[in-house]
Amino acid sequence: MAHSARLGLMVLLLTGCHDYGFQEVRYTQTFVQDDLNTKADMIFVVDDSQSMAEEQALLSANFEAFVEVVEGTRADFQAGVITTDVDAETAGMLRGDLITPESPDMGAAFLEQLDVGYYGSRVEQGFEAVSLALDGRNPGLVRPGARLNLVFVSDEDDHSPGALDDYISTWRAASGSGELVAHALVGNMPAGCASGVTAADPGERYLEAALMTEGLRDSICSDDYSEILQRIGLDLSNLNDTFFLEALPQVGSLEVFVQDVAIPQRELNGWRYDGARNAIVFDGWAVPRPAMAVTVFYEILSASGLEQADDTGGDTAE
Numbered sequence: 001m002a003h004s005a006r007l008g009l010m011v012l013l014l015t016g017c018h019d020y021g022f023q024e025v026r027y028t029q030t031f032v033q034d035d036l037n038t039k040a041d042m043i044f045v046v047d048d049s050q051s052m053a054e055e056q057a058l059l060s061a062n063f064e065a066f067v068e069v070v071e072g073t074r075a076d077f078q079a080g081v082i083t084t085d086v087d088a089e090t091a092g093m094l095r096g097d098l099i100t101p102e103s104p105d106m107g108a109a110f111l112e113q114l115d116v117g118y119y120g121s122r123v124e125q126g127f128e129a130v131s132l133a134l135d136g137r138n139p140g141l142v143r144p145g146a147r148l149n150l151v152f153v154s155d156e157d158d159h160s161p162g163a164l165d166d167y168i169s170t171w172r173a174a175s176g177s178g179e180l181v182a183h184a185l186v187g188n189m190p191a192g193c194a195s196g197v198t199a200a201d202p203g204e205r206y207l208e209a210a211l212m213t214e215g216l217r218d219s220i221c222s223d224d225y226s227e228i229l230q231r232i233g234l235d236l237s238n239l240n241d242t243f244f245l246e247a248l249p250q251v252g253s254l255e256v257f258v259q260d261v262a263i264p265q266r267e268l269n270g271w272r273y274d275g276a277r278n279a280i281v282f283d284g285w286a287v288p289r290p291a292m293a294v295t296v297f298y299e300i301l302s303a304s305g306l307e308q309a310d311d312t313g314g315d316t317a318e
Contacts (some may be wrong), residue, residue: 014080031243033288038238039146041176042079043133044113047154048120049084054197055155055220056118059185060111065226065284067107069233073289077101077149077236081113081140082133083107085120085152092132098140126152126206127160127167134174148175149236150182153202155220157187164205183232184210184217185225193221211293234287241287244279249298256280257295259290 046056070077080094095113103109130150134142142148149170152158160167172180172214186203187193193200198221210217216235218228234241256263256271264270280296288294 006125015240026245027249027298027300029243029246029296029298031294031296033240033290033292033294034238038073038075038076038077038236038290039143039177040075040149041142041146042077042149042151042236043130043141044079044081044151045084045126045129046081046114046116047126047156048116048118049122049124049156051155051199052118055153055200056114056116057196057223058223059153060114062225062229063110063114064107065177066229066233067110068284069106069230069239069287070101070237071106072285073237073239075101075237078141078147080138080144081108081110081116082129083116083120084124084126084129084158085163086125086128086132086160086301086316087121087123089098092137094133094138094141103285105243123159124156125152125160126154126158127162127164127209129160131162131170134171135255142174142176142178146176147179147181148172148177149232150180150209150234151185152182152203152206152217153185153220154203154206155187155198157201157203160205164208164212168209180213181215181235182206182209182236183228185220186217188219188221193219195221195223230284239287239290241282242274242277242279242281243294243296244277245296245298247298247300248278249273251275253297253299254280255297257297258286259292260295267309277315 074156078098080096080098082092082094085091095116099106099109172178184203184206186206187200189202189204189207192202200220207217216228216231251273254273263286265272267283270286271280271282274281283288
């Protein structure tokens with residue numbers, strides 16, 4: 001049944017109940033997780049200056065969140081790690097073999113490469129390091145048809161000599177598909193940030209690169225990097241973790257199934273209801289894999305709820 005026709009039927013049911021003011025209506029929405037091209041090349045650019053000891057430790061401690069996502073998907077990816085030090089003889093060189101879904105003990109391989117140390121140059125040049133990495137010194141790093149994914153992790157801004165627009169153009173030209181996304185785990189704007197064990201200057205250029213390429217951004221002063229790392233993994237895998245509802249639900253009535261399996265409502269490895277966006281948001285292993293069907297059952301209490309939901313403009317799949 002067409003979306004407008006279905007909503008019209010429910011409005012008739014609701015408005016026909018004049019004596020009581022509302023009638024509970026059982027509503028079903030079905031989505032299908034997209035099965036998109038997930039061919040991706042990825043570079044983690046990690047600041048190896050002396051102030052990064054605590055941040056590197058947090059990155060390693062939380063990196064399992066990224067690995068858990070990409071291990072369970074069909075993502076055809078390869079990844080490597082470089083540093084922000086362009087003065088070293090190994091500037092722009094990957095710190096080991098490219099990591100792929102076929103790598104034995106992927107998590108351990110990532111942790112070994114992410115342990116970059118903190119004796120690098122105090123003049124961090126993440127943008128220049130990426131351009132060096134893409135100039136041919138890392139054979140096989142870029143594959144035809146693959147999107148280029150960059151992840152910048154630094155407690156200071158980029159100090160590369162070139163203009164940001166020029167770097168973006170260079171990276172897009174080097175990408176195997178012409179597609180590019182840059183994520184930034186850096187200091188907050190406008191004044192930087194500080195927490196119990198970390199502090200950072202504002203990462204203005206890194207944040208601007210993420211904004212220009214529709215990448216993800218988070219504060220390096222956070223106590224936990226797992227959420228941003230999970231979302232980077234989802235982005236790499238082209239998986240959607242958020243599904244918008246067509247009507248406002250009675251929250252207690254929500255039931256969520258993936259491939260006819262009931263998914264628990266919980267913050268970790270489950271789902272939660274985001275009232276601000278009127279959406280079901282999955283976490284961790286509960287995020288539906290490509291081509292999986294998601295079914296949401298819920299009750300609607302009023303016709304006004306339908307009208308409000310119709311104004312949200314959320315994307316849904318039948």
